[in-house]
Amino acid sequence: MLAIFLKTLPFFALIGTGWLAGWLRLFSAEATAALTRFVFYFALSAMLFGFAAALDIRQLFDPRFALAYVGGSTALWLLAAAAARSRGASASGSRGASASEAAMLAHTSVIGNTGFLGVPMLVVLLGPAAIGPVLMVLTIDLVVFSTLITLIVAAARHGRVSLGTLLPVLRGLIGNPMIVAMLAGLGWSALRLPLPAPATEFLTLLGGAATPGALFAIGASLALQPARLPGTAATLSFAKLVLHPASVALAAWLLAVEPTAAGVMVAAAALPVAGNVYILAHHFRLAEEQVSTAILLSTAVSILTLPLVIHLITKG
Template structure:
């Protein structure tokens, strides 16, 4: 019970506070959208910039951790995609959007604060290493799969699909923050020293990121109502909350990962799909109701999955 009350509950209290404010109309939808735009387009990219810039690349380079996490993620995608397409008889575009819900963990807005509260600020280095690949890799994959699905029956132009996927990824603020952080990391290793005032400003912005994002996430989740598409929603919840962390944990045991990277990989894998899963579905107008309801239902259910994995891990 200590894990629930000391680690998990504070994060979800902030989310619940945001939902309550939106429900009682103390915080308007326009205000929620503005807060989320600030968090996702400015504060969170600065947070990623700061963490990647200061990340010990060599010390946190662990191929086994990445393989364990992303093998679970892609296995979840193909399970969700294939069942949606062949069992639930959804359209190819819907199947890709449903698969993306199974694929994309809320590694940042939930993963970082949960990990920090559970194991300390120094424990998030592995999470940052995962996040450095998370959005670029998974968005590129998702956009590519959707473009292939939309081009069915037509002559495929691999170059056009690849260019559209790359363009979509490089215009994402989170990716820009990660890339700028990586460039700063290399420059600092080469001897560049930034003034203390610069890092003070970066840290002030970064500290605002998670509280703002969690509160805004609560407001966004209030809009979503779980309705219809029960089988597809259940499929996404099972794949993201059960299959992904189970595969990651199993591979982590096979690779004999040390405790810190194992924790980072499994805890991140146990997170619910983030709002980005809904945004992806919305961009392509595919399975939006499934994605919206999955984000809400799985975020609530993730309290139990996170609790279990924190209890199990060393």
């Protein structure tokens, strides 16, 4: 346990360094946004392309794995949404959350920081065998659950889902550099062509900036987010850090998912709330304070919970 904690500590130390830089105003909001764009569009995309290009496509898509992750996450999603609707999780606290607000809170409970934290951390901690399962979780989060929350909010607000609602979702998926990078890498892998040495060096150099850049950007962005409504945030953090990995672990066990892949799935589910959840909350003007505080709190607490989960996984 101590050895794993020490291995994860440098990752969280980078997040803490970014937070300190943001808190001291040594790194402005504009600088944080620019660094995030660099990581999102360039460094992380290079890393994902390199991973996918060296991956057999059969290692990426495992129907049983996908069903277990989607099933376990959906079960928690429905539980969190029902709790928000019945327990008065709205900002005013005087009534149950609206359908769209409950959907956003449920989304918060199942979307982890797989792209910026999970990809670089879990591949280092769990080895190359984690690449396929981590990319699978990232794809499901980006394609399935991000689409789901958009459609639910549109249906709740307008009473229906129209073509005008679907087109922005499709444009967002097609234009997402992480999805594009993974598809391009898998396409290259399908051609069974070796990467030229200069291209390999380029991807290594650029992709090498993804881990420190992403972690620093996470910390700096956390320093800029408001921290309020701790009760709701604590509930959401508990759901994300404890209930989510437990739920997908149960689903993986029921569906007899291959043990190594199941372990990576559980570790990915144990990641803290993703920063892009706040982007969605801000865009839809839904539960912004609850979501931002949940991101901050779950990231801080995951310094302790994530090494424990990984320790349990490595012990079988």
